[in-house]
Amino acid sequence: MQSAxxxxxxxxxxxxxxxPEADLMLLHFGxxxxxxxxxxxxxxxxxxxxxxxxxxxxxxxHRGVExxxxxxxxxxxxxxxxxxxYVSPMTNEQALNMAxxxxxxxEVPRRARWLRLLLAEMQRISSHLLWLGTFTLDLGGAxxxxxxxxxxxxxxxxxxxxxxxxxxxxRFHYNTxxxxxxxxxxxxxxxxxxxxxxxxxxxxxxEYEDLSVHHAIFVARTRGVGVLDGDLALELGITGPVLRASxxxxxxxxxxxxxxxxxxxxxxxxxxxxxxxxxxKVRFAELRESIxxxxxxxxxxxxxxxxxxxxxxxxxxxxxxSGQVYVGIETPRGELGTFLVANPDAxxxxxxxxxxxxxxxxxxxxxxxxxxATVSDAVAILGSLDPIMGEVDR
Amino acid sequence: xxxKGGRLPVVDERALPYSHPLYDTLLQTPGLSxxxxxxxxxxxxxxxxxxxxxxxATSCCGIELMAAAASRVDLDRxxxxxxxxxxxxxxxxVAGTITVKMAPRVLALWEQMPEPKWCIAMGSCAxxxxxxxxxxxxxxxxxxxxxxxxxxxGCPPNPEVLMHGLLRLQEKVRAARSGQPxxxxxxxxxxxxxxxxxxxxxxxxxxxxxxAQQVAAALVASSLDRSDExxxxxxxxxxxxxxxxxxxFEGVAPExxxxxxxxxxxxxxxxxxxxxxxxxxxxxxxxSLKRMGWRQLVYVVATHYAEKTGAKASPExxxxxxALRSVGAGSKVAAWRLELAPGQQPPSxxxxxxxxxxQEREQFDLVGVGFAGHPDLRRIMMPDxxxxxxxxxxxxxxxxxxxxx
Numbered sequence: 094m095q096s097a098x099x100x101x102x103x104x105x106x107x108x109x110x111x112x113p114e115a116d117l118m119l120l121h122f123g124x125x126x127x128x129x130x131x132x133x134x135x136x137x138x139x140x141x142x143x144x145x146x147x148x149x150x151x152x153x154x155h156r157g158v159e160x161x162x163x164x165x166x167x168x169x170x171x172x173x174x175x176x177x178x179y180v181s182p183m184t185n186e187q188a189l190n191m192a193x194x195x196x197x198x199x200e201v202p203r204r205a206r207w208l209r210l211l212l213a214e215m216q217r218i219s220s221h222l223l224w225l226g227t228f229t230l231d232l233g234g235a236x237x238x239x240x241x242x243x244x245x246x247x248x249x250x251x252x253x254x255x256x257x258x259x260x261x262x263x264r265f266h267y268n269t270x271x272x273x274x275x276x277x278x279x280x281x282x283x284x285x286x287x288x289x290x291x292x293x294x295x296x297x298x299x300e301y302e303d304l305s306v307h308h309a310i311f312v313a314r315t316r317g318v319g320v321l322d323g324d325l326a327l328e329l330g331i332t333g334p335v336l337r338a339s340x341x342x343x344x345x346x347x348x349x350x351x352x353x354x355x356x357x358x359x360x361x362x363x364x365x366x367x368x369x370x371x372x373x374k375v376r377f378a379e380l381r382e383s384i385x386x387x388x389x390x391x392x393x394x395x396x397x398x399x400x401x402x403x404x405x406x407x408x409x410x411x412x413x414x415s416g417q418v419y420v421g422i423e424t425p426r427g428e429l430g431t432f433l434v435a436n437p438d439a440x441x442x443x444x445x446x447x448x449x450x451x452x453x454x455x456x457x458x459x460x461x462x463x464x465x466a467t468v469s470d471a472v473a474i475l476g477s478l479d480p481i482m483g484e485v486d487r
Numbered sequence: 488x489x490x491k492g493g494r495l496p497v498v499d500e501r502a503l504p505y506s507h508p509l510y511d512t513l514l515q516t517p518g519l520s521x522x523x524x525x526x527x528x529x530x531x532x533x534x535x536x537x538x539x540x541x542x543x544a545t546s547c548c549g550i551e552l553m554a555a556a557a558s559r560v561d562l563d564r565x566x567x568x569x570x571x572x573x574x575x576x577x578x579x580x581v582a583g584t585i586t587v588k589m590a591p592r593v594l595a596l597w598e599q600m601p602e603p604k605w606c607i608a609m610g611s612c613a614x615x616x617x618x619x620x621x622x623x624x625x626x627x628x629x630x631x632x633x634x635x636x637x638x639x640x641g642c643p644p645n646p647e648v649l650m651h652g653l654l655r656l657q658e659k660v661r662a663a664r665s666g667q668p669x670x671x672x673x674x675x676x677x678x679x680x681x682x683x684x685x686x687x688x689x690x691x692x693x694x695x696x697x698x699a700q701q702v703a704a705a706l707v708a709s710s711l712d713r714s715d716e717x718x719x720x721x722x723x724x725x726x727x728x729x730x731x732x733x734x735x736f737e738g739v740a741p742e743x744x745x746x747x748x749x750x751x752x753x754x755x756x757x758x759x760x761x762x763x764x765x766x767x768x769x770x771x772x773x774x775s776l777k778r779m780g781w782r783q784l785v786y787v788v789a790t791h792y793a794e795k796t797g798a799k800a801s802p803e804x805x806x807x808x809x810a811l812r813s814v815g816a817g818s819k820v821a822a823w824r825l826e827l828a829p830g831q832q833p834p835s836x837x838x839x840x841x842x843x844x845x846q847e848r849e850q851f852d853l854v855g856v857g858f859a860g861h862p863d864l865r866r867i868m869m870p871d872x873x874x875x876x877x878x879x880x881x882x883x884x885x886x887x888x889x890x891x892x
Contacts, residue, residue: 105862127542151845152870153586155586157622157624179547325841327814328783328784328840329784342814343814349817416759419810421785430785430786444790445788453849483546
């Protein structure tokens with residue numbers, strides 16, 4: 094039987110072959126624990142305080158989304174995938190509808206592509222703010238009284254959610270993308286309100302950096318913790334900020350442009366450290382870059398229709414009889430992809446739909462980077478990967 | 488799941504009459520009732536104003552629960568703080584979908600909470616399972632597991648709704664302590680303390696043709712939309728084509744195509760899907776691609792094609808699609824697929840790409856394709872004792888998951 098040993102660490106290590114004299118302890122971590130970011134479970138074999146082997150268990154939120162999508166028509170699926178990565182529903186909708194558009198050969202109007210770019214970048218801001226708030230909670234009370242950063246981040250996140258509510262009427266699950274475009278256009282006076290919110294957020298990013306990546310205790314907790322090698326990250330299929338923090342210069346927004354990213358160039362931030370601190374720095378850089386991209390999108394938003402078709406379309410019009418497509422886009426967590434097989438017998442429904450979840454790949458690094466870390470570092474490492482169990486388990 | 492038989496009985500211990508010899512003696516002591524009434528009043532006031540939340544946050548509603556506890560809504564001012572341990576919680580807020588794998592854990596945690604305790608079902612998944620209700624892994628409502636006091640509809644409910652629900656729970660606590668009926672909610676559409684009887688779903692007639700029913704419902708819904716004419720001054724909209732357009736697979740990168748043609752003898756490059764490769768040689772292909780710069784594993788997807796009879800008869804078969812991505816500027820995907828007979832096991836890619844470990848386990852679990860040489864091929868999503876592979880086309884979507892449904 095072949096071993097999957099990487100970097101000297103075997104994720105399938107047989108504990109019975111480990112030092113029989115060692116007084117090992119088995120710690121069940123999760124599935125109900127706030128620092129697991131949902132319902133994730135790990136079995137940690139500990140030698141004293143040090144992790145020897147980590148065995149993740151998934152599926153506590155497996156809701157059968159892919160089976161459900163096989164039963165629904167193409168136009169009915171957008172609100173379903175909202176709930177997958179519930180911290181960035183906008184990008185879920187985009188990845189799904191772009192796959193449908195590619196399968197059916199449908200063009201998206203230019204304004205809709207710019208609108209999607211704006212929504213994706215706003216979503217990235219709110220997602221990274223939520224990550225920062227929960228990550229500092231994970232690291233414990235040393236950082237400005239524990240939940241200080243968390244409370245501040247939620248204040249700014251609410252600003253972005255208010256903007257989304259102005260556009261779509263919903264705070265959380267938007268259902269605003271459809272095949273061929275978007276359902277909701279920007280309301281009157283949106284640009285001014287959005288600019289004010291962006292200015293407010295940008296002014297406070299420096300404060301957050303002082304509380305985190307410039308803070309001695311934060312640096313002590315994160316530097317050199319959970320180092321992930323770039324080659325291993327590529328092998329594991331890790332994408333997004335975690336990959337870029339490991340020194341791999343790869344971002345689909347620049348390397349395989351979608352939406353209007355070919356018209357609005359993206360500056361990709363890369364860090365060499367590969368540790369939790371590098372991941373935090375990459376996300377901070379992305380926060381600033383996203384604010385810049387949002388302003389660029391507001392400035393350059395072209396006029397025109399936001400949907401190539403009537404927004405509420407007959408389900409029978411969205412159909413495909415043959416073909417398989419894959420579309421991957423860059424979400425706040427990495428490459429979110431949709432693999433789609435058309436159904437020749439029922440053209441309005443897919444035969445097979447698979448969602449490639451970036452969080453699932455990020456979590457698969459845990460058996461490789463946890464051995465050697467302490468229990469408290471394990472919480473920091475898990476938080477720095479920014480997993481969302483909704484899309485891991487689907 | 489191995490659990491078979493009827494539903495678990497849900498016992499609400501609070502409904503049982505309380506009796507204790509000392510309590511009964513105190514009740515009959517003259518003069519004491521005034522004092523106990525005063526103590527009871529203080530106890531009730533304290534209880535009602537310090538409802539500590541134990542968050543059973545599994546999915547999206549958990550984020551709104553966090554938002555409710557955070558700066559804008561700020562639950563703390565109601566004496567409600569979030570404690571992440573069942574020992575310190577008074578109210579379990581079930582925020583999110585509960586699956587068959589999670590439900591026993593929820594029940595275990597509920598039993599660890601000390602009395603008196605209450606439960607809030609936050610969001611439509613916790614109330615009824617929402618649109619996952621008819622699906623194989625989802626529990627149709629947390630009230631099949633434990634007794635619920637307040638239901639908060641919404642997907643997800645706004646933080647303000649959670650706050651309203653807590654205020655209603657305070658009223659319920661007061662009413663229960665004083666033996667009065669719970670007052671009606673001024674806005675019954677927003678919040679429901681007495682859920683209407685919910686018929687259990689699980690009858691096979693609903694399973695038979697869920698897809699066709701959904702299409703029919705959507706057709707009715709869209710026929711109500713009569714606004715075919717564009718609004719005056721609006722941009723003209725393009726009508727959808729009747730015939731589906733030519734499906735566009737992303738095309739095969741030239742060097743990948745040359746490799747397939749020259750080394751692997753592939754001659755068929757269909758326009759609408761990835762080229763098929765001999766399963767015996769696909770590890771070799773992956774190794775060549777990795778050497779050529781396709782270093783990132785993108786996906787492993789297995790598809791089950793059920794047996795078809797009639798005019799377009801075809802035997803049962805499987806397909807496994809793989810894709811690798813080149814890194815950096817001009818990133819391209821190299822995708823191929825393997826055509827497999829039932830029971831045929833393609834060689835595993837774990838030796839080359841560590842990420843194939845979980846991807847292949849997922850496809851094994853959900854579709855039932857084995858991978859030869861995988862070091863740890865066991866279920867990843869479903870419970871270990873689960874029967875069948877849910878994403879096979881012949882697997883019923885609403886398979887019974889006793890005892891929950």
